[in-house]
Amino acid sequence: MLDALTLVTGVAAPLLAAWCGWAAYRDQPTKDWHFIGMAVVSLLALVQLVVGVVALARGEKPAQGTTIFVAYLLGAFACVPAAGLMSLTERTRWGSVTAAAGGVVLAVLEVRLYDIWGR
Numbered sequence: 001m002l003d004a005l006t007l008v009t010g011v012a013a014p015l016l017a018a019w020c021g022w023a024a025y026r027d028q029p030t031k032d033w034h035f036i037g038m039a040v041v042s043l044l045a046l047v048q049l050v051v052g053v054v055a056l057a058r059g060e061k062p063a064q065g066t067t068i069f070v071a072y073l074l075g076a077f078a079c080v081p082a083a084g085l086m087s088l089t090e091r092t093r094w095g096s097v098t099a100a101a102g103g104v105v106l107a108v109l110e111v112r113l114y115d116i117w118g119r
Contacts, residue, residue, distance in 0.1 A: 009044040010110035017103030024096035038084045063118025076109040
């Protein structure tokens with residue numbers, strides 16, 4: 001898999017978490033700019049999903065198993081959009097906390113994806 005893409009996604013996710021966490025600290029709900037940030041990070045995760053599936057289709061194998069790799073890819077793709085949807089339902093500072101948590105979860109999943117693929 002592309003290490004650079006994993007690194008970029010793994011850096012963008014905690015930046016999103018810090019940004020949304022700052023909004024929560026200031027007692028603000030998620031705003032349109034936060035959702036644009038979530039869309040950018042989600043797009044990175046989508047590209048990573050496509051690259052991972054293409055790598056598997058070409059016959060490359062992750063070190064720790066294909067099933068767990070695909071499960072983590074799908075989880076990485078879904079966590080930020082799910083957090084974004086939940087933050088829409090909670091239009092208080094807790095919506096920002098939820099979006100920040102989605103960024104933290106994605107960052108952890110990126111580290112795990114890197115470990116699962118192995119080098």
